[in-house]
Amino acid sequence: xxxxxxxxxxxxxxxxxxxxxxxxxxxxxxxxxxxxxxxxxxxxxxxxxxxxxxxxxxxxxxxxxxxxxxxxxxxxxxxxxxxxxxxxxxxxxxxxxxxxxxxxxxxxxxxxxxxxxxxxxxxxxxxxxxxxxxxxxxxxxxxxxxxxxxxxxxxxxxxxxxxxxxxxxxxxxxxxxxxxxxxxxxxxxxxxxxxxxxxxxxxxxxxxxxxxxxxxxxxxxxxxxxxxxxxxxxxxxxxxxxxxxxxxxxxxxxxxxxxxxxxxxxxxxxxxxxxxxxxxxxxxxxxxxxxxxxxxxxxxxxxxxxxxxxxxxxxxxxxxxxxxxxxxxxxxxxxx
Numbered sequence: 401x402x403x404x405x406x407x408x409x410x411x412x413x414x415x416x417x418x419x420x421x422x423x424x425x426x427x428x429x430x431x432x433x434x435x436x437x438x439x440x441x442x443x444x445x446x447x448x449x450x451x452x453x454x455x456x457x458x459x460x461x462x463x464x465x466x467x468x469x470x471x472x473x474x475x476x477x478x479x480x481x482x483x484x485x486x487x488x489x490x491x492x493x494x495x496x497x498x499x500x501x502x503x504x505x506x507x508x509x510x511x512x513x514x515x516x517x518x519x520x521x522x523x524x525x526x527x528x529x530x531x532x533x534x535x536x537x538x539x540x541x542x543x544x545x546x547x548x549x550x551x552x553x554x555x556x557x558x559x560x561x562x563x564x565x566x567x568x569x570x571x572x573x574x575x576x577x578x579x580x581x582x583x584x585x586x587x588x589x590x591x592x593x594x595x596x597x598x599x600x601x602x603x604x605x606x607x608x609x610x611x612x613x614x615x616x617x618x619x620x621x622x623x624x625x626x627x628x629x630x631x632x633x634x635x636x637x638x639x640x641x642x643x644x645x646x647x648x649x650x651x652x653x654x655x656x657x658x659x660x661x662x663x664x665x666x667x668x669x670x671x672x673x674x675x676x677x678x679x680x681x682x683x684x685x686x687x688x689x690x691x692x693x694x695x696x697x698x699x700x701x702x703x704x705x706x707x708x709x710x711x712x713x714x715x716x717x718x719x720x721x722x723x724x725x726x727x728x729x730x731x732x733x734x735x736x
Contacts, residue, residue: 423481424459424530431526432459432483435519436509447500447508454488454496456512463506469498473541473548477503486534489516580653582631583638591652594662595711603648606664608705609671611678612718613637616697616730618657629689633696636685640696644678660718668704668735675702675733683731699725700733 424432436459441447447458450470458465460482467476467484475498478484484500492513502508520527578590586594602608615621615637622630634657641651641661649663661678665671679700686693701722705714721736728734 424483426481428526428530429459429481431519431523432511432530433461433509435515436511439508439510441502441506441508443502443504443506445502447502448485448496448498450496450499452496453493454485455493456510457483457486457489457516458500459483459509459511461507461509463508464503465506465508466501466503467498468501473498473544487538489513490531490534580638583635583653585638585641585651585653585659587653588655591650591654591660591662591711594650603664606666607707608714609663609665609674609702610705610714610718611661611663611671611675611700611702611733612654612715612722613641613659613661613678613682614699614722614726615657616699616726621694625689625692625694629687629694632687632689633694636687637682637696637698640678640681640685644674644681665704671702671704671735675700675735679733697731699730701725701736702733703736 438461441463447465448454450468460478460480462480465478465484467478469475484498485496487497488494489511516527578587578593579585580587598608615633618630618633621633634653637657637659638651638653641659645651645661646664649661652660652662654660661674663671663674665674679698682696682698686695688694699722701718701720701724703714703717703721717736721734725732725734
């Protein structure tokens with residue numbers, strides 16, 4: 401059947417030039433449609449559905465058909481002289497990779513596998529050429545899909561890397577918000593965050609203890625040796641607290657020259673041992689400034705933290721013990 405019987409002109413073949421991969425020559429179209437079933441379809445009619453098992457190829461004589469892939473492949477609009485669904489002729493029944501819908505009233509030709517076999521026996525050379533072009537089209541389409549997937553994978557990797565960098569920056573910002581700038585210890589914000597999750601952070605077979613640590617005569621160190629030396633003293637106390645703290649303990653700089661250690665202990669004697677060990681280590685810590693040795697005497701107050709109270713009460717009790725230690729002249733500790 402000649403397509404000109406329906407179209408009355410050869411302009412339909414010019415439409416096909418916009419997507420030559422899908423276009424047939426006039427001679428090829430006449431050859432293939434010589435054995436097909438001709439169908440008229442209404443606008444909006446669905447010719448094939450993605451995922452269904454196909455058995456026929458379609459050739460468009462009039463109208464336009466929308467191929468909707470719904471994945472990484474872009475949709476296509478095919479017109480007169482173009483074809484789709486040919487893979488079924490080469491590999492047999494298979495799941496369709498796209499849906500096909502008539503965008504306007506159209507006339508299509510349906511070519512099944514038996515019809516195609518007859519043509520192959522009758523006209524092997526032109527059919528072989530058609531098959532070669534079709535295979536090339538399929539390979540090119542797959543290569544384009546692979547390239548798009550590769551680009552998308554690269555975009556995803558870049559997005560993941562960007563998210564990781566953003567996460568790292570957020571973690572750094574969170575760490576800075578909850579950490580003391582000078583010593584690196586947990587600050588009050590970090591302490592309050594820790595207290596919110598205290599039930600998750602405490603071993604069931606231990607109880608909490610709080611030690612408040614206050615540097616004796618710290619103002620005098622600043623006045624005599626300068627604030628840079630005072631900062632060295634603060635960092636030194638922080639280092640001793642970190643080295644003394646257990647894996648689940650929390651050393652804190654509360655502000656100024658006031659530090660704290662929220663520790664897990666088994667009983668009061670365990671707290672006493674912790675206070676003695678910390679006191680002894682701090683007494684041994686000495687820094688040198690312009691030929692002078694500066695030691696870090698501290699006063700400490702400690703308490704066992706009652707499960708029936710909270711941070712304000714713990715702090716108040718430990719502060720009262722610290723006051724008693726300072727009243728003795730400092731460089732000692734008291735337990736509440």
